Amino acid sequence: MSALILDGKALAQQTEAALLQRVEALKEKSGGKTPILATILVGDDPASATYVKMKGNACRRVGMDSLAVEMPSSTTTDELLAKIDELNSNPDVHGILLQHPVPEQIDERACFDAIALEKDVDGVTCLGFGRMAMGEDAYGCATPQGIMRLLEAYDIAIEGKHAVVVGRSPILGKPMAMMLLQKNATVTICHSRTQDLPALIKQADIIVGAVGKPEFIKAEWIKDGAVVVDAGYHPGGVGDIELGPLAERAAALTPVPGGVGPMTINTLIMQSVESGEKSLA
Numbered sequence: 640m641s642a643l644i645l646d647g648k649a650l651a652q653q654t655e656a657a658l659l660q661r662v663e664a665l666k667e668k669s670g671g672k673t674p675i676l677a678t679i680l681v682g683d684d685p686a687s688a689t690y691v692k693m694k695g696n697a698c699r700r701v702g703m704d705s706l707a708v709e710m711p712s713s714t715t716t717d718e719l720l721a722k723i724d725e726l727n728s729n730p731d732v733h734g735i736l737l738q739h740p741v742p743e744q745i746d747e748r749a750c751f752d753a754i755a756l757e758k759d760v761d762g763v764t765c766l767g768f769g770r771m772a773m774g775e776d777a778y779g780c781a782t783p784q785g786i787m788r789l790l791e792a793y794d795i796a797i798e799g800k801h802a803v804v805v806g807r808s809p810i811l812g813k814p815m816a817m818m819l820l821q822k823n824a825t826v827t828i829c830h831s832r833t834q835d836l837p838a839l840i841k842q843a844d845i846i847v848g849a850v851g852k853p854e855f856i857k858a859e860w861i862k863d864g865a866v867v868v869d870a871g872y873h874p875g876g877v878g879d880i881e882l883g884p885l886a887e888r889a890a891a892l893t894p895v896p897g898g899v900g901p902m903t904i905n906t907l908i909m910q911s912v913e914s915g916e917k918s919l920a
């Protein structure tokens with residue numbers, strides 16, 4: 640049996656065609672205005688710069704604008720908070736993305752939480768997380784929400800399944816676990832202090848790798864017929880899961896590249912369009 644490939648790149652491309660039409664419709668209704676996503680990049684990490692550039696390019700592909708804010712690596716928490724405040728009160732800005740990670744002298748949590756809920760299209764605030772976890776309306780955190788959209792598009796059953804999420808970071812593992820719980824999975828969350836990780840992973844009907852270590856999760860830990868989601872991304876195009884041998888054994892898997900990454904960006908853009916529609920339409 641060969642695994643169904645959960646093609647995030649193709650789904651993102653299809654969605655972009657529909658988003659372009661929504662942005663065009665909005666322009667007509669609002670006398671030429673488009674949704675605008677503000678991206679904030681602090682410091683000069685080249686990988687972060689590339690991701691932010693990819694997000695700006697995705698905006699333009701659907702006819703939206705982006706406002707690229709760049710701040711030096713010496714930026715203080717107060718300076719970043721002041722910038723976020725300015726973007727919160729700018730009526731032309733419909734979404735705010737603060738690229739993670741920020742330099743270590745900055746209180747990242749305080750800065751995420753300063754983003755106004757209605758502009759939190761990347762789903763990084765405590766308030767947005769809490770609302771999502773309680774089943775209330777909020778923009779989902781982009782990577783896990785992108786994964787949920789991908790599973791949904793391929794009709795992957797979640798209810799009653801045992802989902803094992805490896806990783807509990809604020810913008811990936813933790814919201815991922817809450818989204819799966821919201822869809823009635825039985826969820827196990829693993830982290831660096833977990834004992835006997837391979838035995839827990841063996842129980843997974845759905846396994847999500849979000850560890851941040853290249854091919855850390857071994858194919859032999861995963862049972863036949865599991866749904867394998869690799870959220871990891873490392874230079875050279877490998878993820879957090881050893882995917883090679885799973886191509887024949889998994890029920891479905893997300894490839895790296897072309898799986899979760901494109902869905903992250905697509906979800907950010909989709910939620911920016913939604914925010915634009917709410918304020919411009």
Ligand SMILES: NC(=O)C1=CN([C@@H]2O[C@H](COP(=O)(O)OP(=O)(O)OC[C@H]3O[C@@H](n4cnc5c(N)ncnc54)[C@H](OP(=O)(O)O)[C@@H]3O)[C@@H](O)[C@H]2O)C=CC1
Binds near residue numbers: 830851
């Ligand atoms: N495609 C995309 O859109 C995105 C991809 N990524 C990728 O996803 C991966 C994870 O990113 P992120 O969540 O930000 O990473 P973090 O480093 O913030 O979190 C890693 C998590 O893995 C856990 N962990 C570390 N070592 C082990 C171990 N030996 N056993 C079990 N758990 C362990 C940590 O546990 P503890 O909490 O105990 O420290 C932590 O919760 C990375 O590869 C990153 O590149 C990230 C964001 C978006």
Ligand SMILES: Nc1nc(=O)c2c([nH]1)NC[C@@H]1CN(c3ccc(C(=O)N[C@@H](CCC(=O)O)C(=O)O)cc3)C=[N+]21
Binds near residue numbers: 781900903904
């Ligand atoms: N506030 C915040 N929100 C984020 O969503 C966020 C962040 N900070 N910091 C960094 C991580 C990383 N991230 C990726 C997005 C797209 C790809 C992606 O599209 N990857 C392509 C390949 C890209 C390439 O060509 O290198 C793929 O997997 O197919 C990867 C990683 C978002 N992140």
